[in-house]
Structure formats: C-alpha cells, structure tokens
Amino acid sequence: QDAEPIKLGVLEDQSGDFALATIGKVHAIQLAAEEINAAGGIDGRPLELVEYDTQSDNTRFQEFMRRVLQRDKVDAVFAGFSSASREAYRPIVNQFDGLAFYNNQYEGGVCDANMIVTGAVPEQQFSTLLPYMIENYGPNVYTIAADYNFGQISAEWVRNIVAENGGTMVGEEFIPLGVSQFSQTIQNIQAAKPDFVVTLLVGTAQASYYEQAGAANLGLPMASSVNVGQGYEHKRFTPPSLKDMYATVNYVEEVDTPASKEFVEKFRAKFPDEPYINQEASNSYAAVYLYKQLVERAKSTDLAEIRKVIAEGDVCVDGPGGQMCIDPKSQHVSHTIHLAHVTEDHSVEFPTKWDAIQPYWLGEAGCDLTVSDPSEQYTPSNPPPANG
Amino acid sequence: MPEPLLQTSALNGGYGGKPVLQGVDIDVKEGEIVAIIGRNGVGKSTLMKTLIGLLPSQRGEIRVKGRQVDGLSAHRRARLGIGYVPQGRDVFPRMTVLENLMVGQSISGRKLDGKLEEVYHYFPILQERAHQRAGTMSGGQQQQLAIGRVLMGGPSLVLLDEPSEGIQPNIVQSIARIMVELNAKTGLSVVFVEQNIDMIRAMAQRCYVMDKGRITAALTRADLDDQDLIRSYLSV
Amino acid sequence: MDIFNLIFSFLYQFGDAFAFLVLSACGLAVIFGMMGVINLAHGEFIMCGAYVSTSAVHAGLPLPLAIIAGAVAAGIAGMIVELVVIRPLYQRPLDTIVATWGISMIVTQGTLIVLGPSMQGVGTPFGSFTMGGYSYSIYRVILMIAAIGTLALLWLMFTRTRFGLLSRATIQVPHVAEAMGVNTNLIYSLTFGLGAALAGLAGGLYAPTMTLVPTMGASFMVEAFVTVVVGGADIFLGTAPAAAILGIIKAALTGWQGQLAGQIGLLIAVIIVIRILPRGISGKILKERA
Amino acid sequence: MTILETRKLNKHFGGLHVTGNVDFTLQTGEMHCLIGPNGAGKSTFFRLILGEHQPDSGQILFADEDITRAKPFQRIRKGISVKFQVPGIFKELSTRQNLVIALQHHVPAGDLTEEVDRLLEFLKLSQDHTQLAGNLSHGQKQWLEIGMAIALKPRLLLLDEPTAGMTPDETHATGEMLHRLNAEGMTVLAVEHDMAFVRQIAHRVTVLHLGKVFAQGSINEITADPRVAKIYLGEVHA
Amino acid sequence: MAETSRLRGILRLVEGPQTLGRGPKFWAGFALVLACACAYPMFADSYDVGNNVYFFNWLFMAMGLSLIWGYGGSLSFGQTAFFGIAGYCYGVLTINLGDAYGLTLLSLVMAVGFSAFFAAVLGYFLFFGRINGVFLGIVSLSVTLVLERFMAQTAGPQWAIGSARLNGFNGMGSMPSLTIPWPGGSIVLFPDLPLYYLTLALLVVVYLALRMLVNSRFGNVLVAIRENPQRAEMLGYDIRKFQLGAFVIGSSLAGLSGVLYTSWGNYITPASMGMTAAALPIVWVAVGGRGDLTTTLVGTLAVLIVFQMLTIYGSQYALIVMGVLLVVTVLVAPRGIVMGIVDASRRLFRRKEAR
Numbered sequence A: 001q002d003a004e005p006i007k008l009g010v011l012e013d014q015s016g017d018f019a020l021a022t023i024g025k026v027h028a029i030q031l032a033a034e035e036i037n038a039a040g041g042i043d044g045r046p047l048e049l050v051e052y053d054t055q056s057d058n059t060r061f062q063e064f065m066r067r068v069l070q071r072d073k074v075d076a077v078f079a080g081f082s083s084a085s086r087e088a089y090r091p092i093v094n095q096f097d098g099l100a101f102y103n104n105q106y107e108g109g110v111c112d113a114n115m116i117v118t119g120a121v122p123e124q125q126f127s128t129l130l131p132y133m134i135e136n137y138g139p140n141v142y143t144i145a146a147d148y149n150f151g152q153i154s155a156e157w158v159r160n161i162v163a164e165n166g167g168t169m170v171g172e173e174f175i176p177l178g179v180s181q182f183s184q185t186i187q188n189i190q191a192a193k194p195d196f197v198v199t200l201l202v203g204t205a206q207a208s209y210y211e212q213a214g215a216a217n218l219g220l221p222m223a224s225s226v227n228v229g230q231g232y233e234h235k236r237f238t239p240p241s242l243k244d245m246y247a248t249v250n251y252v253e254e255v256d257t258p259a260s261k262e263f264v265e266k267f268r269a270k271f272p273d274e275p276y277i278n279q280e281a282s283n284s285y286a287a288v289y290l291y292k293q294l295v296e297r298a299k300s301t302d303l304a305e306i307r308k309v310i311a312e313g314d315v316c317v318d319g320p321g322g323q324m325c326i327d328p329k330s331q332h333v334s335h336t337i338h339l340a341h342v343t344e345d346h347s348v349e350f351p352t353k354w355d356a357i358q359p360y361w362l363g364e365a366g367c368d369l370t371v372s373d374p375s376e377q378y379t380p381s382n383p384p385p386a387n388g
Numbered sequence B: 001m002p003e004p005l006l007q008t009s010a011l012n013g014g015y016g017g018k019p020v021l022q023g024v025d026i027d028v029k030e031g032e033i034v035a036i037i038g039r040n041g042v043g044k045s046t047l048m049k050t051l052i053g054l055l056p057s058q059r060g061e062i063r064v065k066g067r068q069v070d071g072l073s074a075h076r077r078a079r080l081g082i083g084y085v086p087q088g089r090d091v092f093p094r095m096t097v098l099e100n101l102m103v104g105q106s107i108s109g110r111k112l113d114g115k116l117e118e119v120y121h122y123f124p125i126l127q128e129r130a131h132q133r134a135g136t137m138s139g140g141q142q143q144q145l146a147i148g149r150v151l152m153g154g155p156s157l158v159l160l161d162e163p164s165e166g167i168q169p170n171i172v173q174s175i176a177r178i179m180v181e182l183n184a185k186t187g188l189s190v191v192f193v194e195q196n197i198d199m200i201r202a203m204a205q206r207c208y209v210m211d212k213g214r215i216t217a218a219l220t221r222a223d224l225d226d227q228d229l230i231r232s233y234l235s236v
Numbered sequence C: 001m002d003i004f005n006l007i008f009s010f011l012y013q014f015g016d017a018f019a020f021l022v023l024s025a026c027g028l029a030v031i032f033g034m035m036g037v038i039n040l041a042h043g044e045f046i047m048c049g050a051y052v053s054t055s056a057v058h059a060g061l062p063l064p065l066a067i068i069a070g071a072v073a074a075g076i077a078g079m080i081v082e083l084v085v086i087r088p089l090y091q092r093p094l095d096t097i098v099a100t101w102g103i104s105m106i107v108t109q110g111t112l113i114v115l116g117p118s119m120q121g122v123g124t125p126f127g128s129f130t131m132g133g134y135s136y137s138i139y140r141v142i143l144m145i146a147a148i149g150t151l152a153l154l155w156l157m158f159t160r161t162r163f164g165l166l167s168r169a170t171i172q173v174p175h176v177a178e179a180m181g182v183n184t185n186l187i188y189s190l191t192f193g194l195g196a197a198l199a200g201l202a203g204g205l206y207a208p209t210m211t212l213v214p215t216m217g218a219s220f221m222v223e224a225f226v227t228v229v230v231g232g233a234d235i236f237l238g239t240a241p242a243a244a245i246l247g248i249i250k251a252a253l254t255g256w257q258g259q260l261a262g263q264i265g266l267l268i269a270v271i272i273v274i275r276i277l278p279r280g281i282s283g284k285i286l287k288e289r290a
Numbered sequence D: 001m002t003i004l005e006t007r008k009l010n011k012h013f014g015g016l017h018v019t020g021n022v023d024f025t026l027q028t029g030e031m032h033c034l035i036g037p038n039g040a041g042k043s044t045f046f047r048l049i050l051g052e053h054q055p056d057s058g059q060i061l062f063a064d065e066d067i068t069r070a071k072p073f074q075r076i077r078k079g080i081s082v083k084f085q086v087p088g089i090f091k092e093l094s095t096r097q098n099l100v101i102a103l104q105h106h107v108p109a110g111d112l113t114e115e116v117d118r119l120l121e122f123l124k125l126s127q128d129h130t131q132l133a134g135n136l137s138h139g140q141k142q143w144l145e146i147g148m149a150i151a152l153k154p155r156l157l158l159l160d161e162p163t164a165g166m167t168p169d170e171t172h173a174t175g176e177m178l179h180r181l182n183a184e185g186m187t188v189l190a191v192e193h194d195m196a197f198v199r200q201i202a203h204r205v206t207v208l209h210l211g212k213v214f215a216q217g218s219i220n221e222i223t224a225d226p227r228v229a230k231i232y233l234g235e236v237h238a
Numbered sequence E: 001m002a003e004t005s006r007l008r009g010i011l012r013l014v015e016g017p018q019t020l021g022r023g024p025k026f027w028a029g030f031a032l033v034l035a036c037a038c039a040y041p042m043f044a045d046s047y048d049v050g051n052n053v054y055f056f057n058w059l060f061m062a063m064g065l066s067l068i069w070g071y072g073g074s075l076s077f078g079q080t081a082f083f084g085i086a087g088y089c090y091g092v093l094t095i096n097l098g099d100a101y102g103l104t105l106l107s108l109v110m111a112v113g114f115s116a117f118f119a120a121v122l123g124y125f126l127f128f129g130r131i132n133g134v135f136l137g138i139v140s141l142s143v144t145l146v147l148e149r150f151m152a153q154t155a156g157p158q159w160a161i162g163s164a165r166l167n168g169f170n171g172m173g174s175m176p177s178l179t180i181p182w183p184g185g186s187i188v189l190f191p192d193l194p195l196y197y198l199t200l201a202l203l204v205v206v207y208l209a210l211r212m213l214v215n216s217r218f219g220n221v222l223v224a225i226r227e228n229p230q231r232a233e234m235l236g237y238d239i240r241k242f243q244l245g246a247f248v249i250g251s252s253l254a255g256l257s258g259v260l261y262t263s264w265g266n267y268i269t270p271a272s273m274g275m276t277a278a279a280l281p282i283v284w285v286a287v288g289g290r291g292d293l294t295t296t297l298v299g300t301l302a303v304l305i306v307f308q309m310l311t312i313y314g315s316q317y318a319l320i321v322m323g324v325l326l327v328v329t330v331l332v333a334p335r336g337i338v339m340g341i342v343d344a345s346r347r348l349f350r351r352k353e354a355r
C-alpha cells in the first residue's frame, strides 16, 4: 500500500515531573494507531506517529511544536499535559494554523478553533461531584488547591457550585506547586471543621498531602476533580490514606464496563508494565478515533474541512469510559462522568455515574467557534466579551 | 659511615610540562642539618615539594633510608617520619591553634606524651593562643605554629622551607637553637631552605647551593663561616 | 482554644519546619558548606535514600533499619560519585555545578527508566495523637528528634573525633594535610560519603511521608541550599541557628498567611538575612568571638 | 610636614587589644621602619591605615586630612599604596597583566606596554612576563607585589615585610630602590624583621610592642636599647 | 596603508589579553563563520531558520553571564529574573501599545531598560552590601524564585496591567511579535528570515561590543576583581562600581534574551524564572568555557543544538546522554568544551605533523 500516511505529532512529557501521568498517554496513542493501521488506516492511509519527549519543559513544547508543524508537516498534533505547556504551544499552532488535540482534564476556558480538547472540564466534574458530596457528607467545604491557574480557577468553580447547592465554604487554601510539606495546612483544616475537603492538588510533590493527612489522622472525606484520575494516588500510597476520596473522572482503569475491560485488556497486552491506565490515557486513545472519524468524514486532513464536520455537531465516539461527542461551539467534548470512590483498602467503587455531561460553560458564556475564533482562554471571572 | 637518610640522584621535577629541577643530587645522613640556598625562583621550594611527594619526580630517584620512595604519595612518605613545613606557612586557617597541633600529631596514630608541652615550651605564644583560629594569628605567629605543628608528629627528618620568614629576630635565633638542640638530643635530621645568613650559620652543618634547578656547589661547615662566600653564592 | 494549645501548635509547626530544614540541609552542609562542592545532585542522594529504605521495608526490614540502609546506600553512592567525578574537581569548585547537574539528570532519568515513574510508599508509622482538638502525626515528632540528634552527632563527629579533625584539615589545606601524613583521598571520600549518607538519611526519614518519584529530591533543594548558605561557612555554628530562624519565619508566615507566604517569605528572609550578615550567621558569630 | 598621623588609635579583637592608643606621626619624605615582635600589631596597624579594619576609636590623618572613615580605595586614590605581608596578586593573570592593572591608573594607553616592560625589567621579571602570577616562586611574587605598589606612584608606600624570602643581595637591591623612590619624593613606611635592611633604609624606627609604641629613634638608638633587645632583637643584634 | 593601520587600530580594540582568538587567522575565521551564517538561510528551510533564531535568543543571556561570572567572578544564579522581567515587560507593553508605528521596538528598548533598572537596584543592594561568593548566588537565586512564585499565582483577573493579564503559571500569551514599520506594510518578525538577520546582527554587535569592553580598562579591572578583590581595591578601584556595571550590562543582555524569546514564541511564563531555567545558563556558560566570550558563545550554541538533537533522537535516553556529556566535558575539558576541542585538535594536528 503506498497511500501517503497521515502524520500525527505526539508531544508528551516522557520524562521530568509530569512523566508519571503522561507516559500512559503516549502508549494509548500508540495503541490506537496500531489498531487503526491494522484495520486499514484512516481512509486507507496509514497513521504515522511523530513523537518527541517534551521533558516536562515548556520550551521543548515550543521547539517541537514548530518542528512537527513546519518540518515534519504533521496533519494534527496531540500535545501537552500541563496547561502551561498548552499555552506555550498554542501561539505556534495558531501561527501555522495547525490542529492540536489537548487530551487532558484541565481548568477549562480555551476557546480556540485550532484546538480540540478531549479532557474533562470543571463544569462537567464539579456540577456532578459537589451536590453528591454535600448531600452525603454535609454542607461545609474546605478547598486546598494548587496555587496556579488550574487550582485557582477550579476553586472558583467549587465556590460557585457549593453556593448554588446550599453549601458553605469554611476555608480555602492555595498551595504553591512543588510544596511537599503540609503540617500547617492539616492544622488549618482541622481548625475550620469542614464536612469534606476538596483537594485540587497537582504534581507529584503535592500528592504527599494524602500521606501526611492520613498520618495526622485527619479522617475527612475528600473530593477531587484531578486526583486519582491522573496520578493514581490510591495506588501509590498505603491504605487508608485515601479512604473516602471521591473523584469525578471520565475514566479510570477500574471502570467496570465491557468497553473499559476490553480497553484495559488490549492496553495491558501491549504494555504489560503500565503502572496505571488513567483518564488522560483513555482520552488520548479516544482522541485518535475522533480524529479518524473527522478525517474520514471530511475526506481530508484540511482544518477547514474538518471544522465543517465538527460544525455538524454529531461527531461522537465510544471511548473506554463512555460516549464522547465534540461540542461545535467550544470544540470540547461531552463525557460520561463516573464517580470514583476510594475505599478503606484503596479499591475503587463507583456509587454513581452521569451520562452525556456537556462542556456547557464556554458555549453559554459566549464562545462560539463556528462564528469567530478569539484564540483565548477564558475563565468565569474573565468571560468572553458580551457581544461575542 | 651511617647510611644516607635521604638521597636523590639525577632528580628531575617541575610543574606539568615545565621542568624546574634538572638532575639534583643531594644526600643527607642521619643526624645532619643541611641547608639549601639559592636565589629566588631557582627551584628550592620545588625540590622540597618533590622530596615530600607533593610534586611527582619526573626522572631520577629519591631514597629514604635506602628505600626508594618515588612512587609513594606524600602521606606515605610523611609516615616514614618526614615532616614538612611549607613556604608561606599554610596553617589550617579555620581551625584553632590547638587543633592545628593535633593534626600534626595525628600522623603517628598514637598519643606522643609530652609533645604538646614540649612545643608549648618552645613557642609559648601557641599555648597562650591555643583556642584562637589559626588564620587570625599574625604572620610570625603562624610560622611558629607551622614549625610547632610538624614537631608534634615526632619526625626523624624535617624539611623546612624558609623557616625564618616573617619571624622576629630573637625567635629566629631560638628556632635555630631548638633545631640544634633536637638534633643533638634526638638525632633529628633537618633539611632547610633559607636566605637568612645568621640562621644558616647558626644551624647548618653543610650547605647545598642551587641555581637554575641544579646543585652548583656544596659547602662545608668551614665554608659557612665565611659570610662573604655565602653572599657570593646568593648573588646574581 | 486556650493559650497552651496555641503555643503547642506553633511549636509543633516550628519543629516541623525546623526538622525539614535541618534534615534537608545537613548533608549539603558537609558537601557544600564544608567541602565547597556545589552539589546540585543533593536531591538525588535524598531520593536514593528514600528509594532504598522504602524498598528495604517492602523487603521486610523494620523501618529504622531500612532508614539506616537508605543512608548507607546513599553514602556508598556518594563515595563512588566522589571517586569518579568529584575528585578531580576540588580545585575548581565552580565546575562541580555542571558535573553534579549532569549526575542529577542521569540519576533522575535513570531511575525513571529502570524503576518506573513512581514507587509504592510504605505508609507513615506510629499513628497520631490529639491535643486541644487537633490531631498530630507522631512520626513528625520523631522527625524533629531525629533532626536534633543528627545535628548533635555531627557536631560530636567533627569536633571530637580524629576523623573530624583530619577532615577539616584536609578540606582547608589539602596539600599540607597530605604532607602531615593524612590520606587525603580517603578523607575526601569518607567526608563526601558522609554528606551523601546524611542526605540519604533525610530521604529515608521522609520517605514514609512523601510521594516517591524520581524527581522527589527537587522539593528539598531550595530549602537545603538556603539553610546552608544562611548558616555561613561554619556549618556547626551556622546550620542549626539558620534552620531555627528560617523555621520560625516559615512556620509563622505559613500559619498566618498560608503556604505561598511561607514560601516567598522564606526566600525574602534569606535575602534580608544575607544582606544584614553578608558572611552568613556563622560568619557573624565567629567575628564576634574572635 | 607630616604625611600620616594617627591619634589614639584603638583596635581590639575580642578581649585582645591589638593596638592601644597608638599616636604615630610620619614626616613627608621620611623612610620609616616599624619593627616589633610577632603579633605586636604591625600588620593590623597597616590595615587600620588602609581602612581594611575600622578602628574602635581614634583618628587617622593623611596629609592633614581625616581619612578615618574613608573607604580603602579612596585612601589609595589619595596616595597610599601597600604591599601586604602575604602576597596579594592576581594569581590567574599573567605577570604582565598584573602590572597593567596597576599602571593603567596613570599611564596613557599608548605608553602602557613600554611602561610595563620597564617595570618588568626593573623587577627582574621580564623572563616570566607571560607566566601566571600564581606560578611564580614566593620571592618573585613578593617582587611583583612591590612592583604593583610602586606602580601607583603613591605619596606614601606601606610595605609589610617586603624582603621576606629574598636573598641578602636582593634585599639590598630593594633597599636601594626604595632610596631612589624616596629621593623622588615617596614616603616609605616598612615593617621588617631584617635588621640589615632596616639599617639600610630607615631614617627612624618605631618599635611596636603589645599594640603600643614601645620605643622610637634612630636604628642605632633602637639597637642599643636593652629593652628592645630583650623583647625583640635577641643577643646577635644587641 | 592608512586603511590597514586603521584596521589594526580597530582590531586592537576588540583584541587583548582578556579574549582568546586574535590575529588575522582568527578574524579570517570569524569573517568566514559570519559569511556562512549570512548565507545559511539560502540552504536551510524555514524551520531551521526559525529554530536557529531560537538558539540565538539565548546567547545574549549566556554572554551576559560570561561577563558577570566568567570575567567579573560574581556567580549570579538569577539571570533568568532579568530574562523574565524583560519578557513580561515586553508582553505588557506590546499588549497595551499594540504593534503599529514601531511600538514593539520601543517596547523592546523599554523592556531591556527596565531589566537594566531592576538589575541596577538589585546590584546596588548586592554589591554595595558587600555580598559575594555563594551568598551572591543564593540571593540572586532567591530573587528569581520569588518572582517565579509570585508570577505563578497571578492567574486571577485582578492581576492585569492595562489590558495585559499576567495569567499566572499558564503564562502570558498573545503579545505581538516584534514589528518593523515599513512603507507599504510593516514587517512582522516571525521566526523567519528577517528575524534571523536581525538577531544575527544583534549578536555580532553585542559580541564585538563585549570584546571591546572586556579588553578595555574596565575589563582589566573586572578580571582583577575576580582574581583578588582586596588587591583590586588596594589599587584604588571602587570595585563595587565595576561589579555593578558588569552586572547591569550582563543582566540587560539577559533581558534582551527575554524580549527576543517572548517575541519569538509570543509567550512568556513564570517557569522561565524557575530553578531549572535559572541553572541552565550557568551550565551552558560553564560547559562552553565561562572565562571567554567566544568560547561561551560557541559553547552555548553547541550545547543548545546538541541537547535539542538528543531530545529529538535520543528518546528516553536523551537526558541520560546529556548528563553523561556534561560530566565528561567537565572532567576532560577543564577550560570548557570549546578549548577542549581546540586543544585536542591541536594535539592531533601536531602528532600528524611529527610523523
């Protein structure tokens, strides 16, 4: 077969601080590509991956985003774990009018026609999680969050949704990235006497919180949009330090559906040493299939053609965690949200799940990529200009 | 005739690619005090450093008590009983005077009883300032410490590089006396580089003259009594 | 809350910060403060101690022994690094920045490749105690005791033993020490090994309380360097008071304004302290005493 | 006319009073030697004059101007320069470069090379002019530092043991050089333990002992003083 | 005749004991390299051109550090502070002022000026406070880390200057690239040909200017201070002023790098001031050979290129190979990689000749 391959750039952190959560994403993309190629490729064209290790370093994203777009001339790029890395490469994607998939749960708000986001966003995770927690544990909430965009914006979402659901914020604390010592924070939480703690901790250093809170016998239920689903803390720390952690995820390897089981099986067959198959691995995997569908329907890898397909509003795939559909206004994706509950022995059970949860906020706030492309990241406190 | 304690033959040495010593032959017998004189920069210090092993010898050989030591590192040679006082004192600046002396003693691995008292007796200032940091001592005080430090190890041969430098005249005299006294009492051998003619005459039994990396003359005790002769060797 | 509990909680927080600063810094105080090697791989020795002690617990060793095993392993690793890389560099200490940076990259990435992105922890032992409505981890009290014990042991070792004497002499004027019969290569190796072992000890002690990842050492680095430098040239006079001052500032600011204030406050405190004492705390003490 | 005067200059380290109420005057054009036992405070006295140490109390006047609070470099610019007891040179720079840095103060760029060559010749360092200063022998370093000090063409030259480690001949040559400079108007204050040298150069001698001026006079008066012999000179010179 | 003597006069300004590389051979080589650099875009695709501009961006900071550290002996561990400040400054100014009328160029000048001002203030605090050695390193590192941590938490909308949001850890984006006003449409300096030539020209100018500086009397004093500050002071130099001067110049160059980088990628982030970012310039300069501008320049460029290549082709082993390279370089080439290679090739050459 001599059909010209479709090239997919893969810029993920295979070393450095984020490697823990992102190596699996690369493997998932490799798995999907292998499957697709085995089944005849995309429209008969084989999928070729162009991979670079971005080393958890923003400047590498800048270097390699230019490289994949200009030198390797890839058709699409799958790139980035941290939001900072995404913001680092976004101007370059825009400059070359490329197409990038950001396959990661994040703080939300990117309204950019050159981006497709397959990760879950706060409205999907908190509108489901917080009412459940308030109902089951009580109205007093304490948030500890990483002190940067993700944490601050997520905390804002928590504040708003807690208020909407009749809860009270009894405390909020922001932790600089890289902090690994939490004695004072634990004491502050005890002083505030919340019913549960929302943990929005990011990076491997901050994960030490769980062990330290456990050792101090804090004993409070926890809720999170980011932990468990990305950094599989329940696998890394000794029970029962994550006891009664509730996380809304669009996927984790424990999800007990046939699709999930099949995915885990295929994944482990190819990568038997994978420590954990996290949410972002699943999103990356599904993203390849989304892209396949887009190209096949557009009969082209041209961005304008692909976006015409997106505008039709019915681009969906069945991912390992459930159905995912692209929202044409924001080019974000709807998800099945699973509530993962970590038990005393750190096994995971799923008390409930919510289907087809939409990434509604950007669209409601005024982002409509079918009309205009501001290429900005918005937040609830910095929404798109009213006139659109 | 006692066997030479220290003997070099056709010794060459220097710094990296730069040769300084060009075939130095000296021998020092047990119980001798030998001076080395010469103008600035002719290689006296280089010779001393090569003898103790801080610089590698490039050719020729060095024997101590008949044993060839060229391959030995400096600390091995020191343990054969050779003490060395470098030019410019080099005390351990951030350690106290007493600690400096203790390092000097540690070479023997055992407590040499009475050594400390002996050194304090020779250099009373060291006792007075036992707990002052050596780096803050005056120049001459440091020089006394450097000599006291080497005596703590009870060496059988000491190499002194300009021991009188920076020392007040009466203490120069007493250092010479001390060396002579130790030589008589314990058979300590001394090789010293010196410019101070009074000190050379007060201490030395023999004398080598160095020039441009070579031994150019060997003076006897009798020659040493002739001040002008020494002067002539030291002049350009 | 009554005043006693308030004081206790502050003391606990202070002790916690103090212990972290001291244990982070001790190994660096020897390797950097004393030997002048700017060791950017300090965090990797800590990581080594943490990984080895954790593995030892997994293999069935009791925790205290495992921690010692971690320290010993880091110490041996340190001696090897000293022999192969550091030894030629004593006369050009600034080049140790590059060499140790390289070592740090090798070790971090090597660990990632060989052992994977993380290691399963062992859990914090000893449980907790309650005081005035707050519960505290007992193990962290043990960390405080360990910090003080380490300082005391180090002080004894360097001022009261022959090794300490010769080690200081060697580092101050190596060629003279050599000429005084000191096997300076051995001393360098042992001293560096000791510094690495202290780093490993910190790693072993904190391993049960932290995420075990190849990059974990990074979270000790800033605190370690800052403490050693604020302490100044004399590590025994400097490290403890430096850790105490910085610990109070950090605990107070963190308690009052949160973690960001604690972090930034620590750094600003460093800038101010050095401006007031340009030779560090021990420089000041020594000048007064001399 | 006095070029340097100290009034009740005090300095202590801990409990040790290194200089105690030192009143000292130096006449313009004088060649003066400061002698005294090890630890008498001679080098410390120099450091006080240079501003390396701040006195606890007292005053320092240079050419009738109070310089007690002036910064070291300001004092140098007023016309003092120094050769330290422990050679202070730029070790990783060539011998030539060491002198260039000292000379470039006064010497215009065009004449610099020539001037340096002359000085090198004078210091007998011409052969070693490309040698790193740190690799010179001890005596050569002393020469180099003296050269840097006189390159500044100071009004007052402070020398702390300038001839330590020099052969008698070289010592003598140094003395002659100082006489020449003195004839050109330079005032010299030297610390020395070499009495032959002191005799050769000093118009007047001050003996410092335990931080105090112990005796003062011509070299003959000083060597004849039995108290000085006892604390300092010993039998040979007495 | 007059021509050649004038040429020699110029050469004397840029040559001297403080710089390696002199004589007609060196300058012929220099001209050749420069000619190759000018011709390069004709043989390279636009990715390579833009990528080289990216490498060039960092060289200013490296040369600045060489001046401060290699020549002046003050190890600043915080050059990225000035990099970051100038980058943010450029971002804030251009987002507010826009890219018309050459305002981006004005912004560049103002941003570099601001970083120079900040360096002057910090440098005054450091050098007039007699802070040196490791203390200087730690204080400068602390400053850059404070800036990083502060900027990292400016995600909220309250952190805005005019219409420019600082945007926290995610970094500030969407500032315009440098733009040259031109009749008939301004030239936007995307990472392509015009920017390549502009950056290259800047590089040559800065390199030659620094060579003049270090071979001047100022440079002589600077190295004297590095070797023995006490002696330098005892020769009548106010060493604090010289240190401050070098610090301000070197830090402005870090600022220039910051602006060029920000304009290049339309992005600046607090991570540019973090621990890793702060250590990198030190590593480049040390590996290149910090004591000389040319070795710093060549060495830094080599390290940047080799490390990028390794990242591209070395997969997960890239970082290990980089680490090994660093260690080996330090051990076998004490004067830096450039002099190491020069020495080695000389030795090889001589051996061949001898045969």
Ligand SMILES: Nc1ncnc2c1ncn2[C@@H]1O[C@H](COP(=O)(O)OP(=O)(O)OP(=O)(O)O)[C@@H](O)[C@H]1O
Residues within 6 Å of the ligand: B015, B018, B020, B038, B039, B040, B041, B042, B043, B044, B045, B046, B047, B087, D128, D131, D134, D135, D136, D137, D138, D139, D140, D165
């Ligand atoms: N570390 C070194 N590297 C290179 N050359 C050196 C080094 N030390 C000394 N030299 C050179 O070796 C020669 C001999 O020096 P050495 O120190 O042995 O002289 P010396 O006879 O002791 O002189 P002095 O009486 O001045 O102490 C001199 O030319 C000196 O420049």
Ligand SMILES: Nc1ncnc2c1ncn2[C@@H]1O[C@H](COP(=O)(O)OP(=O)(O)OP(=O)(O)O)[C@@H](O)[C@H]1O
Residues within 6 Å of the ligand: B132, B136, B137, B138, B139, B140, B141, B166, C290, D013, D014, D016, D018, D036, D037, D038, D039, D040, D041, D042, D043, D044, D045, D085
């Ligand atoms: N920083 C210090 N701390 C404590 N004592 C000091 C300090 N500096 C100098 N001293 C002491 O002050 C005294 C004077 O020292 P100084 O160096 O001035 O003596 P000196 O007259 O130059 O002696 P020398 O002839 O030996 O050079 C000495 O006893 C010395 O130990």
Ligand SMILES: NC(N)=O
Residues within 6 Å of the ligand: A081, A082, A083, A084, A104, A105, A106, A107, A150, A202, A226
């Ligand atoms: N996207 C995140 N979690 O930074």
Ligand SMILES: [Mg+2]
Residues within 6 Å of the ligand: B044, B045, B046, B087, B161, D137, D138, D139
């Ligand atoms: Mg000598």
Ligand SMILES: [Mg+2]
Residues within 6 Å of the ligand: B138, B139, B140, D042, D043, D044, D085, D160
């Ligand atoms: Mg003195």
